Amino acid sequence: MKRYKILLSIVLLGFSYFSQAQEIVALKEAINFALQNKADAKRADLAIKKAEYKIDEARSGALPQVNANTGLQYNPIIQETALTMQGQTIVIKMGQPWNSNLGVTVNQTLFDQRVFTGLKAAKSTREFYQINADLTDEQIIERVANAYYQVFVQEEKLKTIEISYSNTSKVRDVIKSLVENGLAKQIDLDRILVQLNNISSTKQQLLNAVDINKNALKFYMGYPINQPINLADNKIEPNLVLLEDHVNVENRTEFKVLSKQKELLDFAKEAEKANLYPTVGLSGNYGVQGFGENFITAKNYTWSDLASVGFNVKIPIFTGGLVRSKINQAEIDLLDIQEQITDTRLSLDLEYQNAKAQIENALKTVDIQQENVSMAQKVLNNTQNNYQQGLANLTEVLDAENALTDSRNNYSNALLEYKIAEVALIKAKGDLKTLTQ
Numbered sequence: 001m002k003r004y005k006i007l008l009s010i011v012l013l014g015f016s017y018f019s020q021a022q023e024i025v026a027l028k029e030a031i032n033f034a035l036q037n038k039a040d041a042k043r044a045d046l047a048i049k050k051a052e053y054k055i056d057e058a059r060s061g062a063l064p065q066v067n068a069n070t071g072l073q074y075n076p077i078i079q080e081t082a083l084t085m086q087g088q089t090i091v092i093k094m095g096q097p098w099n100s101n102l103g104v105t106v107n108q109t110l111f112d113q114r115v116f117t118g119l120k121a122a123k124s125t126r127e128f129y130q131i132n133a134d135l136t137d138e139q140i141i142e143r144v145a146n147a148y149y150q151v152f153v154q155e156e157k158l159k160t161i162e163i164s165y166s167n168t169s170k171v172r173d174v175i176k177s178l179v180e181n182g183l184a185k186q187i188d189l190d191r192i193l194v195q196l197n198n199i200s201s202t203k204q205q206l207l208n209a210v211d212i213n214k215n216a217l218k219f220y221m222g223y224p225i226n227q228p229i230n231l232a233d234n235k236i237e238p239n240l241v242l243l244e245d246h247v248n249v250e251n252r253t254e255f256k257v258l259s260k261q262k263e264l265l266d267f268a269k270e271a272e273k274a275n276l277y278p279t280v281g282l283s284g285n286y287g288v289q290g291f292g293e294n295f296i297t298a299k300n301y302t303w304s305d306l307a308s309v310g311f312n313v314k315i316p317i318f319t320g321g322l323v324r325s326k327i328n329q330a331e332i333d334l335l336d337i338q339e340q341i342t343d344t345r346l347s348l349d350l351e352y353q354n355a356k357a358q359i360e361n362a363l364k365t366v367d368i369q370q371e372n373v374s375m376a377q378k379v380l381n382n383t384q385n386n387y388q389q390g391l392a393n394l395t396e397v398l399d400a401e402n403a404l405t406d407s408r409n410n411y412s413n414a415l416l417e418y419k420i421a422e423v424a425l426i427k428a429k430g431d432l433k434t435l436t437q
Contacts, residue, residue: 037222044133051126058122103287113274121267249348269330362418
């Protein structure tokens with residue numbers, strides 16, 4: 001029985017390893033995983049929750065404040081005073097050795113402009129953190145998308161070098177056969193072996209590059225670094241995109257963040273102005289007081305109760321210019337954020353125009369490099385045929401093979417530049433969330 005349990009454990013471990021080794025993700029899955037697991041996204045969610053508590057904090061200022069208090073005091077030396085009555089002076093004690101109190105106080109604000117302003121500001125704070133969380137999500141999406149395509153292109157280059165190795169190996173086999181039959185020179189075989197070694201070295205470099213880029217992708221995803229991951233086997237197909245002359249930059253999250261900051265600064269200014277308003281409140285308390293010659297448990301310890309209700313008005317008259325200086329500082333902050341908004345508007349406009357130019361150039365480059373791959377393949381095919389017929393030498397074959405490899409790598413680079421430009425354009429239009437759909 002024990003033997004069967006061991007075998008079952010081995011089988012389960014094997015299935016577990018197989019499932020991990022076959023972990024395949026598409027771009028959408030990688031992005032959604034990052035939005036759920038990346039620390040930046042989690043911290044943004046925590047900030048939203050904190051904003052909810054800030055609203056509760058602001059709301060508490062408008063609710064009754066109830067406090068209980070108690071105390072026990074022992075006076076080893078009682079203060080005395082003298083009273084003169086009808087020509088006689090009497091010395092009396094001012095209190096008892098033991099004193100205690102127990103009571104409850106209630107305070108209710110009737111009017112405090114700072115409380116009302118704080119409630120409005122707290123709600124805007126929640127909206128600010130929500131917008132800021134959206135901005136964080138967009139930054140995560142952009143990083144993951146770019147890292148994903150970096151891995152994709154490196155793997156395409158790896159496929160290219162493997163094809164080159166396979167083709168060069170076939171040429172090696174042909175030349176080896178010719179050398180064995182005395183129809184080719186040994187130096188030709190040596191040269192092709194050197195070429196194969198160079199390709200193997202390049203392949204190893206690409207394998208390392210794939211691993212490094214995958215680790216970067218895992219980091220941006222919040223994915224375990226030591227767990228294998230593979231990309232979905234999809235091809236990059238350039239698409240014609242609709243390019244508008246201008247976009248409404250006010251839809252960009254970066255602009256919304258600044259606009260909400262300006263709103264919060266308006267509330268901050270109003271909060272400073274509220275210090276010039278009077279405050280009105282009610283207060284009440286009820287308690288009992290005890291005193292006696294002996295400790296509280298003594299029979300002759302005397303208790304009496306007390307109660308009071310009060311109406312309080314506080315009117316600020318002169319603060320030495322403190323409030324005015326704070327209002328002026330808040331006004332400067334508003335002017336500063338307005339300059340940031342103006343500059344950001346121009347910056348986002350520039351970003352969109354640059355993204356348009358980048359995507360247009362990237363599409364043209366992809367077309368050119370794709371045509372180069374077709375031409376290089378034709379040259380290689382013709383050169384190999386000529387070599388077999390004795391009309392071309394080995395150098396021409398190797399040069400043609402290298403040219404094809406370079407053109408394929410250039411095409412892969414062009415695809416990468418296109419995808420990066422595409423992500424930049426989607427971002428410039430404020431549509432990064434569409435990559436999660």
